[in-house]
Amino acid sequence: MSIILDRPSATDVDRELRADLVGRATKLVPLLAANAQRSEDDRRVVEENITAIEEAGLFSIMRPKRFGGLEVDFRTKLEVSRELARGCGSTSWVTTLMNVCAWFTGLFGEQAQQDVWGEHPGNRVAGVLAPTAQARAVDGGYVVTGKWGWASGSAHSQWALVGIPILGADGEVADQKLVLVPMSDLTIEDTWFVAGMKGTASNTLVADEIFVPEHRCISVVTAIQGEVATPFTGETLYRSAFVPVAALVLAGPQLGLAQAALDLVIEKAPKRSISYTFYGTQTEAPTVQLALAKAASLIDSAHLHAYRAAAEIDDAAHRGVYPDYDARALVRMDTGAAVTYAREAIRTLMSAHGASSFAESSPLQRIWRDSETASRHAVVNPEISTEVYGTSLLGIRGSVTALV
Template identity: 30%
Template sequence: MNTAVKANTQVTQSAPTEAELVERARALIPMLKEKAADVEKARMVPAETIEAFVNSGFFKILQPAQFGGWQMSPSVFYKVLMELGRGCPNSAWNMMILGIHQWEFGGLDPQAGQDVWGKDDSVLVASSYPPFGKVEEVEGGYLLNGRWRTSSGCDHGSWAFLGGMRKDKDGKPVDRCSFLVSRENYEILDDWHTFGLAGTGSKSLIVTDAFVPYHRMHSLIDYQHSDRPANFLFPFNQVFFAAVSAVIVGMAQGGIDEYIEQMKVRQNTTGDGAAALSPYVKDRLGNAVVRVRTARARLLQMIQDSHEYVDRGELVPNHERVHHMLDIARVGRECEEAVLLLFKATSARGIFLENPMQRILRDVIAASNHITQNADDTAGMLGGYLLGQEIPPMVFGLDPVSIEDQA
């Protein structure tokens, strides 16, 4: 991180309000829109954009106070992402990935945070949570080897959280974990060539014999009570999955913004007046707006419902969590539907690469393919749970979960 960024972070140490942070994000939208096409072509977010996010204080929103952060509610982070996504989906996606990990440190051994931020609390951390590689327990910790794919924004990170299965002596998975690896222990493979979210720079990380001490590892699914502050008592999958949904809400709102801008001035090719007079142009807009507003409201209500538990020092019960997971996963589908509704009304003009609508559509489709947006399996999980069937282990905990457990 350059000196200018460090100097600016010193100025922004005192915590701003939620409204101030949201306004800072909104003020960046014109710049992000201007750079969006170039970000896609470069297949990565420029350092200048990451610096703008640093200078705005966005990476401190979830960062523990003991490491220079503001440890605010995840809802603040989500609202910032919803604004940034309107400007550039790829840049907002990087902000989401590189900014959510600060929350993760709230449940880790403090030594892990000291390892990363002991000398510079602006250091960023990338990730790849799917258990792609091999994890072997050795004396004092774990040895990691393999290729971890889709590490968004990895060019800007000095560390990375990598997912892996912890197994027993018979090779049976007993826990799904996150392992914190230093940049010295992995190489970046530029294999990110996609039709959507191309600018996120989600390349692969090649890891060879990376040693991870015990204090840099934690379970992603073993949701247990602790004395950590309330804002770190949320379940990991809820906080992370909902952050993905928040970015998608922003992307879809960006599609609405662009559609309104284009349709206000567009004239019909038949010469019979403004396109905005068409009932179909108006109908599609209204139906897109209600889909995105509904997704946004549900997402924020979900985290507010969870606050009622964590603010009392309690864990979010499984009965709530299983509903929340579908609240989160449905966002991608609804936002995808909203942008597609609008895109179809742009007709042939919408397919030109110079038209931002086609890029927004591609980015929303790609984002909605993220595993966190799997509404099919998640709906089935909720339905089965309500009908008395068990949620399998390794989802909400190390053991199966059933509705009878809530009795």
């Protein structure tokens, strides 16, 4: 098995654009960090952050070029998310989710894309894939009623992408669809009361007998197999594998949270002693030195797994080849590994830094809470991802989850 960390087809122009976009994100880190506590207290990302990200063009990276977007590869997407998370986990998370929902929207047919971006190319999309609703087929589409949680980015979006079940003649679920709905057709129920990622405003979307036209629906079942509605088959980005994309993007914020924790502990070590020891500073203590080395290595490992997965997704899309089940299972494994390594690095750094890591005044405790919360997202569940990969290695496919 080859291990690649960037797609072989990446050009100097691609890498220059990546460096530019990551540089734009890096410049925003001080602002996001300064606003992180307020975003948490307000339970939504402050508008100053959203405006700054918009002005930096970082909401356009997954939008089609036809609507003024950049259509960057997934390695770039990961790096942008990572940088934003160095400043604020909640801001990175909602940006990541709105960007990937723009990618999902790019899988729809032309009319649906025109509905979302035709008059307002800057429109943002939030989404929940779970089919937690009821849909009734009517002439020209569906009438939908239901609730969807947790809709990260819904506080800053003009459209929503939500899942609905499609029942067969026997009353059993025969398909699952993603549907595009204007936020004006929905209400938001304030339900996001959590320990971490408090600023994401990942509240519950509510629909009551709303009509969704057929052209704003795509099948999840066929999308998982690489069959989507967009007629623009020359757009490389939207040939990327459905579930690998949905999972991997969620690793980006974890990489940045871990890096932020490492940077903070290294910065503070020369200024902190270790209570009840003879060490004047943490810098002098082998226990701290070893912990930092372990954490840094874990963070490196997280990056390596995430970047390999991104390279596999990007390379297959550029070659116009849809990855087979086993290749997609490996991406899920890499995603789970990246999330696990990043989370473990943060835990190691919390212990090295000491009990004051848990002081409310310390950014470390917010980083830790954000990581612990976000890393439990069902699509990146490391244990399920490991099971998917393990069964795949044994030639057993499709026995754990449809999301591969």
